[in-house]
Amino acid sequence: MPAARYRGRFAPTPSGALHLGSLVAALGSCLEARVQDGEWLLRIEDVDAPRVVAGAAEDILRTLEAFGFEWDGPVWYQSRRSEAYAEALARLARDGLVYACSCSRSQIRAVARRGVDGPVYPGSCRARADRPSRAAWRLRLPDERVVFTDALFGRVSCELARECGDFVLRRADGVYSYQLAVVVDDAAQGVTHVVRGADLLASTPRQIVLQRLLALPTPQYLHLPVVLDARGDKLSKQTLAAPVDARAPLPALLAAWRFLGQSEPGRVDTVAEFWAMARALWDRRRIPPLRGRRMPAAGLSAGSLRAPA
Ligand code: GLU
Numbered sequence: 001m002p003a004a005r006y007r008g009r010f011a012p013t014p015s016g017a018l019h020l021g022s023l024v025a026a027l028g029s030c031l032e033a034r035v036q037d038g039e040w041l042l043r044i045e046d047v048d049a050p051r052v053v054a055g056a057a058e059d060i061l062r063t064l065e066a067f068g069f070e071w072d073g074p075v076w077y078q079s080r081r082s083e084a085y086a087e088a089l090a091r092l093a094r095d096g097l098v099y100a101c102s103c104s105r106s107q108i109r110a111v112a113r114r115g116v117d118g119p120v121y122p123g124s125c126r127a128r129a130d131r132p133s134r135a136a137w138r139l140r141l142p143d144e145r146v147v148f149t150d151a152l153f154g155r156v157s158c159e160l161a162r163e164c165g166d167f168v169l170r171r172a173d174g175v176y177s178y179q180l181a182v183v184v185d186d187a188a189q190g191v192t193h194v195v196r197g198a199d200l201l202a203s204t205p206r207q208i209v210l211q212r213l214l215a216l217p218t219p220q221y222l223h224l225p226v227v228l229d230a231r232g233d234k235l236s237k238q239t240l241a242a243p244v245d246a247r248a249p250l251p252a253l254l255a256a257w258r259f260l261g262q263s264e265p266g267r268v269d270t271v272a273e274f275w276a277m278a279r280a281l282w283d284r285r286r287i288p289p290l291r292g293r294r295m296p297a298a299g300l301s302a303g304s305l306r307a308p309a
Pocket of ligand 1: 010011012013045182195196197200
């Protein structure tokens with residue numbers, strides 16, 4: 001059987017405008033797809049309605065356009081996908097793999113150890129017989145080790161029960177979790193390659209176990225270094241990282257290009273020239289295998305960022 005055609009994606013959460021960190025993920029995922037003659041899809045991850053900022057999705061799309069990104073097919077919105085998430089949850093429930101949990105955050109904090117990504121839920125509600133009216137749904141994690149090979153970081157291994165614990169699939173307020181939504185959507189969109197920030201490296205084993213339990217294929221993963229601010233924290237929309245300026249795309253594109261360790265581009269005067277250069281020179285082997293790094297000082301000249309809103 002011929003190998004499936006490469007299909008990548010960029011999946012921003014519209015909790016704020018596009019900043020340099022998200023531009024790096026957009027650029028890396030897009031170039032990987034293009035040099036492999038693949039498709040590149042765009043998905044707005046607005047599953048968590050309370051976190052969505054009005055107008056942010058439109059702003060992200062406009063900015064990507066101004067930066068010369070071209071995506072294939074229609075944009076997907078997670079806010080329109082509840083039925084698919086409900087179906088996946090029902091399937092896991094039929095297989096006896098979920099349980100209702102009414103523990104509060106403070107109850108969990110009081111008893112849980114810290115894991116790779118927050119407190120490890122100790123399974124307090126696993127054996128309860130009643131069904132609380134307002135409850136989250138958690139995955140009954142099999143006690144196993146997940147191992148995968150990241151294209152940049154190599155072998156990654158996680159003992160899920162010990163390092164993550166039974167994680168939430170649907171919150172008590174009815175919101176489906178990122179882990180469930182991303183797995184259902186990557187499969188529904190036929191994504192073969194996931195290229196995204198290394199802040200999500202710790203999420204990947206949870207997504208792989210969900211893929212297995214839902215009988216969905218596992219894509220290839222490549223986690224890119226994330227952009228750190230002067231304090232060493234990841235740039236993020238929540239901490240109001242300065243948005244990139246849609247009116248000055250070139251300096252930000254070049255900064256993201258250099259951040260990804262790519263070779264000096266020579267003279268580039270327009271966005272079209274940038275993309276022609278980038279498609280010709282992109283080399284995944286040059287990406288530094290770091291979980292995070294600051295923008296190199298030479299990277300960004302003034303005037304390519306807007307003041308945070
Ligand atoms: N929505 C996530 C974010 O904006 C990315 C999820 C993913 O790429 O899997 O950080």
